[in-house]
Amino acid sequence: MTRRTRRPIRAKNLLLACLFLLCACSNQGGAERPSTSNAAGNGIESASPLTAVQEGEDVYPMKSYTLKFVYTGAPQKDEEEVESAINDYLMAKINAKIDLIPIDWGPWNDKVNLMIASREMVDILFTAQWNKHAVNVSKGAFLELDELLDQYGQGILQSLDPVFLAGAKINGKNYAVPTNKELAAQGGIVYRKDIADELGIDMSQVKTIEDLDAVYQIILEKKPGMTPIYMKQGETFNAHYIGNFDALGDTSIPGIILKDGESTQIKPTYEEERYVKTLRITRQFYQKGYINKDATTNQTMNNDALRSGDAFSITSALKPGKDEELAIQSGLAGKLAQLALNVKTIATSETAGSMLAISSTSQDPERAMMFINMLHTDVYLNNLLNYGIEGKHYEKVNEHVIRPTPNTPGYNPGTNWMFGNQFLNYVWDSEKADKWDLFRDFNQNAKISPGLGFVFDGTQVRAEVAAVVNVDRQYQTALETGSVDVDQVLPEYIESLKAAGIEKIIAEKQKQFDQFLANK
Known part of the structure; x- marks a missing residue:
């Protein structure tokens, strides 16, 4: 350069x-x-x-x-x-x-x-x-x-x-x-607190993504026309900020560890149990009508979805006052609250x-x-x-x-x-x-990712990365928004990723990461 x-x-x-x-x-x-x-x-x-x-x-x-x-x-x-x-x-x-x-x-x-x-x-x-x-x-x-x-x-x-x-x-x-x-990170949802209060929904009982099922069922029944959870490309329950996935550099390059875990073994997302489980939950939510039907193609930003008044909640990276910042930007001052769905972490991301x-x-x-x-x-x-x-x-x-x-x-x-x-x-x-x-x-008392400070150099696998990115464009958003059947489409996605060279990328990333850990 x-x-x-x-x-x-x-x-x-x-x-x-x-x-x-x-x-x-x-x-x-x-x-x-x-x-x-x-x-x-x-x-x-x-x-x-x-x-x-x-x-x-x-x-x-x-x-x-x-x-x-x-x-x-x-x-x-x-x-x-x-x-x-x-x-x-x-x-x-x-x-x-x-x-x-x-x-x-x-x-x-x-x-x-x-x-x-x-x-x-x-x-x-x-x-x-x-x-x-x-x-x-x-x-x-x-x-x-x-x-x-x-x-x-x-x-x-x-x-x-x-x-x-x-x-x-x-x-x-x-x-x-x-x-x-x-410096720390956490993920979850930002939601319409005024609507939850109006309907008597106790959001303090929500600890996991699965717990949102009962909440979204009430929204669907009591607020016709309101989307319980708005999703789009990159803004899903499998976003890195909710899944606590550490991509060890650019998130468009495959190969992750868990930020809140101890393992230093790099995996493709489809081998991570947390990722696949969340795909299945999201699919169920989509089939129940909780997620906007145009999630694979809609480019409306999360803030704008809230501003429209048509969305009860969005996924979001969280920090102190994130709900208040979004409320100001969306004209909903005093009407939003945030809910964490994972533990605080610190990583290169x-x-x-x-x-x-x-x-x-x-x-x-x-x-x-x-x-x-x-x-x-x-x-x-x-x-x-x-x-x-x-x-x-x-x-x-x-x-x-x-x-x-x-x-x-x-x-x-x-x-x-x-x-x-x-x-x-x-x-x-x-x-x-x-x-x-x-x-x-x-920033205090956050779990530090085993990969903090490491950034993968993809120079040696540039062609494979480009091929994988093209595969992701075809499958990833549809899967992660629940828009397609997981059992049918995930195997096709995995086969296409392997054909594009994902295993070579994972091997090179693991090699570099092992060297980084040895030199720490």
Whole structure:
């Protein structure tokens, strides 16, 4: 792959380093705000020392640059206005602008794959262990970041728990910067608490997926037209966040261990009893009418399914306040609750579960790292990107708590978990005021996966991985949503996977994993 960051420090780097130091010195604590001339209009003097910019004059040591920032999420109505406010701030800080390029979840994979294959010039991309990060690294899509982190990412290195960067390495190198967020993981459902209360359903009695049968039967009978559990591709009871399956890297590459287990023997999912048992339960739920009939083809996001009012529950990765976050995004404040269906774990899927990478096509990776560093350290920028403009998209209750306005739906991307440092985020007044303390508590006493820190390198089996991915497209979603008969289709799926080379992938993954364990 291209190795742009391993090179002597040129004059450009030195000048950028000076600019970075000026920015860092001006923003200690990260709570500084721009002047009244910017779009936020908050009346607080800018912290930037580089305020002597005259119209039409570039007094910065480097030319201005526009960073193209690609991430997953629904485009927002007021995106252009927020982008303008961000640009006013960034120009004073690092002489840069941002081009926000959100891509909705449905077309995300296809569009990003095309960007990477065509070598489109972008700067920063969202990536994750579960979203083909390792595969894209092997394609040379992302830069190695170690030197850039040392030069322009000191705020990241100082604030981010080292386990995040250690757990996100591939062959000893970091190719993306993890989000500073919850370290533990748990899965279950988010459901309509108001409906459960109305119907007298005691959700505290639900401990397993099987226990949901009685709940969903009541919903089906008492709320005609409401789907008891909404499912789509990747959002099922066999999602890794509920099954506690550790894919030891990219979840699109077969071969798992259990995060909550002790075994280090890698298996294909169809040999894992938990996976097959859940397939059968899901099939029963589908036949009883609990699951939406279009689960194999529907691309409606879980949040939108809740927002429509037609779904009682969705599967979800959980964390403290996840139900409250979704309630705000879906217009259901006070009406949602969450229910865990497994134990807390920590695995590479968490340390590398939400990251920002710098594209190997970037024309200014130094400036890209400066921006990522600001998302980890700058309170104003972080919250501007996440919540929009104060006084329009939200109002402050106090220094840390905000409340919505009639304009909140114009910019409410719900992407906090993707950008920088979540512990800098404001908290909505409908959320718990001690949310971030709950996050820290959540990280305690979690079961650590035997595979923490290992990421499979699929270079040696690239052709087989591609073939397996094609097989998965044909069978996986239909099976995991209960849409087809397990006894009939699962054997066909297994036969096709074996023909595609899954056993060779499992053997190579086990070989690498055994070596990793021996070297620990």
